[in-house]
Amino acid sequence: xxxxxxxxxxxxAQYGVPVPPGKVAYSPEEAERIAKDFGRQVVIxxxxxxxxxxxxxxxxxxxxxxxxxxxxxILGMDIKGLTVKKVLVAEAVDIAREYYAGLIxxxxxxxxxxxxxxxxxxxxxxxxxxxxxAIVKFPVDPHKGLRYFETREVVKxxxxxxxxxxxxxxxxxxxxxxxxxxxxxxxxxPLVVTEQGEIIAADAKIDLDDNALFRHPDLAKLRxxxxxHPLEIEAGNYGFAYxxxxxxxxxxxxxxxxxxxxxxLVNRAGGKPANFLDIGxxxxxxxxxxxxxxxxxxxxxxxxxxxxxxxITRADEVAKGVIQALEEGIVKxxxxxxxxxxxEEEAKKLLxxxxxxxxxxxxxxxxxxxxxxxxxx
Amino acid sequence: xxxxxxxxxxxxxxxxxxxxxxxxxxxxQAYGTKIVAGVTPGKGGQEVLGVPVYDTVxxxxxxxxxxxxxxxxxxxxxxxxxxxAAHAGIPLVVLITEGIPTLDMVAAVKEIKxxxxxxxxxxxxxxxxxxxxxxxxxxxxxxxxxxVGLISRSGxxxxxxxxxxxxxxxxxxxxxxIGGDPIIGTTFKDLLPLFNEDPETEAVVVIGxxxxxxxxxxxxxxxxxxxxxxxxxIGGRSAPKGKRMGHAGAIIMGDVGTPESKLKAFAEAGIxxxxxxxxxxxxxxxxxS
Numbered sequence: 001x002x003x004x005x006x007x008x009x010x011x012x013a014q015y016g017v018p019v020p021p022g023k024v025a026y027s028p029e030e031a032e033r034i035a036k037d038f039g040r041q042v043v044i045x046x047x048x049x050x051x052x053x054x055x056x057x058x059x060x061x062x063x064x065x066x067x068x069x070x071x072x073x074i075l076g077m078d079i080k081g082l083t084v085k086k087v088l089v090a091e092a093v094d095i096a097r098e099y100y101a102g103l104i105x106x107x108x109x110x111x112x113x114x115x116x117x118x119x120x121x122x123x124x125x126x127x128x129x130x131x132x133x134a135i136v137k138f139p140v141d142p143h144k145g146l147r148y149f150e151t152r153e154v155v156k157x158x159x160x161x162x163x164x165x166x167x168x169x170x171x172x173x174x175x176x177x178x179x180x181x182x183x184x185x186x187x188x189x190p191l192v193v194t195e196q197g198e199i200i201a202a203d204a205k206i207d208l209d210d211n212a213l214f215r216h217p218d219l220a221k222l223r224x225x226x227x228x229h230p231l232e233i234e235a236g237n238y239g240f241a242y243x244x245x246x247x248x249x250x251x252x253x254x255x256x257x258x259x260x261x262x263x264x265l266v267n268r269a270g271g272k273p274a275n276f277l278d279i280g281x282x283x284x285x286x287x288x289x290x291x292x293x294x295x296x297x298x299x300x301x302x303x304x305x306x307x308x309x310x311x312i313t314r315a316d317e318v319a320k321g322v323i324q325a326l327e328e329g330i331v332k333x334x335x336x337x338x339x340x341x342x343x344e345e346e347a348k349k350l351l352x353x354x355x356x357x358x359x360x361x362x363x364x365x366x367x368x369x370x371x372x373x374x375x376x377x
Numbered sequence: 378x379x380x381x382x383x384x385x386x387x388x389x390x391x392x393x394x395x396x397x398x399x400x401x402x403x404x405x406q407a408y409g410t411k412i413v414a415g416v417t418p419g420k421g422g423q424e425v426l427g428v429p430v431y432d433t434v435x436x437x438x439x440x441x442x443x444x445x446x447x448x449x450x451x452x453x454x455x456x457x458x459x460x461x462a463a464h465a466g467i468p469l470v471v472l473i474t475e476g477i478p479t480l481d482m483v484a485a486v487k488e489i490k491x492x493x494x495x496x497x498x499x500x501x502x503x504x505x506x507x508x509x510x511x512x513x514x515x516x517x518x519x520x521x522x523x524x525v526g527l528i529s530r531s532g533x534x535x536x537x538x539x540x541x542x543x544x545x546x547x548x549x550x551x552x553x554x555i556g557g558d559p560i561i562g563t564t565f566k567d568l569l570p571l572f573n574e575d576p577e578t579e580a581v582v583v584i585g586x587x588x589x590x591x592x593x594x595x596x597x598x599x600x601x602x603x604x605x606x607x608x609x610x611i612g613g614r615s616a617p618k619g620k621r622m623g624h625a626g627a628i629i630m631g632d633v634g635t636p637e638s639k640l641k642a643f644a645e646a647g648i649x650x651x652x653x654x655x656x657x658x659x660x661x662x663x664x665x666s
Contacts, residue, residue, distance in 0.1 A: 255534065
């Protein structure tokens, strides 16, 4: 789960990381009031769950008297499909140097890895591509935590200039926050050294580990459902793993691996999937019925491909759910099915004579549904 | 022969009194797995499915010889349960539970490895040595005894591959579902050496997917050390960047985890990659002929 910059900064501040004073505004008038209270130059920043806000024009400097106009331009702006509904109005920082400090979970070392770079204020993925040596990485021992001496060594190695103890201190606080809120990513970019030698987190990003949200009920409440697709919200209520995609073939299957593979097959056949939907293991007819209903509701869907390999899930239970949805007349598009595995024969018997195109092979089924929705694109 | 488990493996089931634990313990018994005891804190003294239940793993190991434990404990307590088994000296721990906090796994994986214990999972279907023993939640009937070792990050796709191998007459030795999470106890490259040494395994199928660099590391190992043919598969090749498709581990971040990188690594290691599950059988046949 993604947090907004202002939320990430509030959390970091709780762990001692210095952040510029700032407040959230929902209207140009509110932005002006906040800027006038600060009484000095501010930076007004769109708060949306997407990267590249600066390039899109969602981050602007303003004097207090300009704040209303600048905020008015940013509020309501569309950034990569998301409407800006709030802005952070923060005191502008006198930047002398811009650095990067971040923590991620690294699969290879199976640890949280600290990354520090002199090349701050820019997209760190870009730095990783063009100048990987500029990023110093340090896998943190989960039982010992990040120690000050280790952090000082990393800071030196990365070539950061400024008060060494203060820099190390902020980075250890960042690590403590990362662990404390169960983040999957926490970064300060830029980590600013000001003209006065102060160290301050001018921008911050935190992604929380969804699996650990049960430990942080206050943070779980910050989830913004309006940022998700309405069908994704509905799927969440049913307990499905569902991702909306931009094609026209609805895809339903059991098991994340099988569904991903089914998307690949639709693509191979020249089509484009409209969604990923995993009904999970051991699904009963009702679950399948809800899945078909949900996918059929998507106006983008011109055909549905249901791919089932019965294991713990019984293929005949799946068939019953599909048939129920068909008989209620909620499916107006062609349905292609491939069933195999546990209770395959029972499923085929149930599906006999039903308005469903049954294929024995996944790739053949994928080709068929792509033809039915108008052929390869 | 097989790797890690066989018909003589004596198994403990942690969480045996829960709905999932009980259901799958019964299925495992039906498959022939030798379950000797169960553990559920607070439920010690009961008997479930003909085996005694203990409050702690420590009590279970002081009363029984145990070779492996399978964990069906809810996510919030799952890493702790795996640690309990490792500290009690059980050499193999299979963690089925899905949705375990990542930092719990980071800490547990290190500690369990430091203890010299092998952890499979979490968020995995477990492992099965065909027609011998099943420590997992897979449908046993699709696994016929044969000569192919199977390792996978996926569940259903593994069953499908196993069914295809069984139907073709090639069959499987041991199949290991390593799990779909970013932090797991055992990766592909940890298992390849075991299959390389197993006299019954003649070829290995690696079912990978996008995200992370496990496939690349496996390919590097194969290139250097493997003396048996390996066939690969990559799921999620068409998935968009940055979108999580069910498995938390199956996500492309920046340039890491792309299908291109994995296909390149497999090609460099001489591992042919099947485009469809059915093609896996053809490629294994070609490699073995």
